[in-house]
Ligand SMILES: NC(=O)c1ccc[n+]([C@@H]2O[C@H](COP(=O)([O-])OP(=O)(O)OC[C@H]3O[C@@H](n4cnc5c(N)ncnc54)[C@H](O)[C@@H]3O)[C@@H](O)[C@H]2O)c1
């Protein structure tokens with residue numbers, strides 16, 4: 001390893017961490033100022049009886065947290081956090097907020113004094129005595145190096161699929177900001193650097209609270225108008241919070257990807273909203289079952305749409321991770337079988353009706369039969385081809401958008 005080349009490490013390898021590894025892994029090969037190898041800390045777990053680090057290093061894919069996307073070969077998984085970060089100049093922290101402090105304590109004395117960190121985690125640090133702090137503050141005070149942030153409307157599966165989106169980097173250090181931008185920006189993932197780092201981070205945490213309200217609204221079956229009101233009021237509260245606790249920021253920061261855009265995407269496609277929505281639906285079922293004990297017909301009527309919604313959202317959640325391929329296959333197969341059954345049924349009805357109409361004599365019967373058979377066969381084949389195409393398109397769509405399609 002050359003002493004002149006800078007080394008990048010990624011700490012965290014969930015849905016977002018793996019997406020960042022995919023982007024940075026490819027981007028870094030364009031520069032001659034960085035070591036090509038990127039170490040990625042992977043919390044070790046067994047997947048189908050194999051270690052996740054081994055799977056990633058052999059198959060170049062995180063089949064649990066980002067299935068269907070390959071890393072470039074320079075991304076190397078490490079189960080040891082200290083091994084991952086030692087010698088690194090730039091550390092990309094993509095951990096769920098609850099593990100940030102533990103990992104910082106573990107790597108504390110192994111981080112280079114000249115290194116800097118970028119935190120991608122959305123959430124607050126809450127100490128045991130219930131003190132709330134910014135994660136970046138905790139990271140930089142524990143590791144004694146600067147910590148910047150990257151937030152934005154970035155549902156990981158979409159970013160990994162390469163659909164267009166933007167992100168906001170919060171940094172008051174021009175040189176470091178440009179390095180981060182260089183490592184992360186692609187034609188489809190546009191990075192904007194802004195100095196209001198604290199507010200940028202706070203917005204990434206607060207939007208999750210609004211997403212919970214959006215989940216209640218969806219679970220109660222309210223429409224898009226209600227959700228728009230939730231988003232508007234939520235944004236107002238977020239602005240108020242920032243004005244109260246972090247005065248002096250530029251008001252336009254709320255119009256960046258980390259502000260209104262992240263709020264919208266989270267309230268429509270985010271996991272927090274989805275989980276709250278399922279819980280609200282479950283509460284609704286409980287409410288219907290326990291009220292009007294004798295009115296069975298009304299209960300069934302009230303529960304049918306709820307059950308469908310639960311199936312819909314649960315399928316969406318299940319399809320986030322490694323089950324998504326099975327889910328897609330199942331979904332497409334059910335669709336095809338249902339379409340085929342419906343086609344056969346309607347063909348049979350039409351055949352019966354037309355046979356009755358054509359029943360004049362044996363010749364016209366035979367002629368009619370062949371015409372009818374030809375028509376039915378043509379219709380049937382067309383419908384099957386159209387259905388298969390639909391199923392394949394759906395599969396492609398789900399693979400591209402992951403769970404966000406739901
Ligand atoms: N997923 C997204 O779309 C997305 C987008 C933007 C930001 N974020 C933020 O990024 C952060 C990471 O989220 P994610 O979606 O990558 O996570 P995830 O929910 O997909 O994965 C959880 C990760 O935590 C690891 N883990 C489990 N137990 C652990 C432990 N004891 N110690 C250390 N690690 C452990 C798992 O191995 C896995 O890598 C969060 O703060 C999230 O808000 C997520």
Ligand SMILES: O=P(O)(O)OC[C@H](O)CO
Pocket residue numbers: 122152153154155156211262265266269270271272273
């Ligand atoms: O799935 P969520 O709710 O954690 O949201 C994901 C990202 O933060 C959206 O930008």
